[in-house]
Amino acid sequence: MSSSLQRMLITCLAFSFLVFLPTGPCFGASTAYIPDFDNSIVSVINTSTNSVINSVAVSASPMGVAVSSDGQRVYVASLASGDISVIDTFSNRVITKFSVSGSVNGLVLNPLGNRLYVTEKDGGTVRILDTASGTVLSSVTVMSNPHALAVSPDGSKVFVSNKGSGTISVINTADNSTRTISLGGTLGGLALSPDGGRLYVTKSSANSVVVVNTANNGVVTMIPVGLSPQHVAVSPSGGTLYVANSGADTVSVVNTATYAVTSVTVGAFPDGLSLTASGDHLYVLNSGSDSVSVVDTATQSVSGT
Numbered sequence: 001m002s003s004s005l006q007r008m009l010i011t012c013l014a015f016s017f018l019v020f021l022p023t024g025p026c027f028g029a030s031t032a033y034i035p036d037f038d039n040s041i042v043s044v045i046n047t048s049t050n051s052v053i054n055s056v057a058v059s060a061s062p063m064g065v066a067v068s069s070d071g072q073r074v075y076v077a078s079l080a081s082g083d084i085s086v087i088d089t090f091s092n093r094v095i096t097k098f099s100v101s102g103s104v105n106g107l108v109l110n111p112l113g114n115r116l117y118v119t120e121k122d123g124g125t126v127r128i129l130d131t132a133s134g135t136v137l138s139s140v141t142v143m144s145n146p147h148a149l150a151v152s153p154d155g156s157k158v159f160v161s162n163k164g165s166g167t168i169s170v171i172n173t174a175d176n177s178t179r180t181i182s183l184g185g186t187l188g189g190l191a192l193s194p195d196g197g198r199l200y201v202t203k204s205s206a207n208s209v210v211v212v213n214t215a216n217n218g219v220v221t222m223i224p225v226g227l228s229p230q231h232v233a234v235s236p237s238g239g240t241l242y243v244a245n246s247g248a249d250t251v252s253v254v255n256t257a258t259y260a261v262t263s264v265t266v267g268a269f270p271d272g273l274s275l276t277a278s279g280d281h282l283y284v285l286n287s288g289s290d291s292v293s294v295v296d297t298a299t300q301s302v303s304g305t
Helices: none
Strands: 031-036 041-046 051-057 062-067 073-078 083-088 093-099 104-109 115-120 125-130 136-141 146-151 157-162 167-172 177-182 187-192 198-203 208-213 218-224 229-234 240-245 250-255 261-265 270-275 281-286 291-296 301-304
Touching: 031 051, 031 062, 031 073, 041 062, 051 093, 062 115, 073 104, 083 104, 104 146, 115 146, 125 146, 146 187, 157 187, 167 187, 198 229, 208 229, 240 270, 240 281, 250 270, 261 301
Parallel strands: 062 104, 187 229, 229 270
Antiparallel strands: 031 041, 041 051, 062 073, 073 083, 083 093, 104 115, 115 125, 125 136, 146 157, 157 167, 167 177, 187 198, 198 208, 208 218, 229 240, 240 250, 250 261, 270 281, 281 291, 291 301
């Protein structure tokens, strides 16, 4: 597996689909789709054996990945080419490409699956696409270097972390109006609690995770974690938060009720992570050691690599 396999995992195990943006693998029933930035392919991994079973050629510099709710389509954003490759998961072939233009990196689907939200980092915009036709319906101006996205459970809001401005843009999907949450520093990945009430945002400049109340957009607290936190995932119950600390080679495990933190040592430069639908296992992408660590969440220990 190439060391350039990119950041962020998308879990789709047991026919449940949990998306954690902006970049990385997408798991099917027993399959992961992992973009290889340097070689412009998506590697198809059997998660039972952790072996590469196929590869799909996509447009140049693939990064962000999203999966349809029925598991039939995988959408891949390519940074250099400014388009979205659409993979049919039955044949593992690209069946069409959506032209977006610009440096597209992150993407997320709304709960209905009919709208795709795509960050264009150099232009400071989020493009909204119709998934049936690939047509760009609208462009929403956000802040500098939009990076990761998360959509609320009811689809009414899309949260965008703006890496270059230390802000979160909140898009009202009814009219595409925006509000801005100012957090400062360098922001990275984000994830919502299952009920949508809390937004967790990594702040690598402060080695912390910021907890935001989505009802009023206020900061609840900041949780100290490891060095240079990148991406974050929330357990299906909402009780545990997992944070990939690229500068510490660890994953922080946070109790969301008490904010108590423990850590698990993984491979070098972990920056992507995702949970299985049951929450029993956490997959951690270690881009520095060209590996994926599998963490047993019950014992908080690495069960395989």
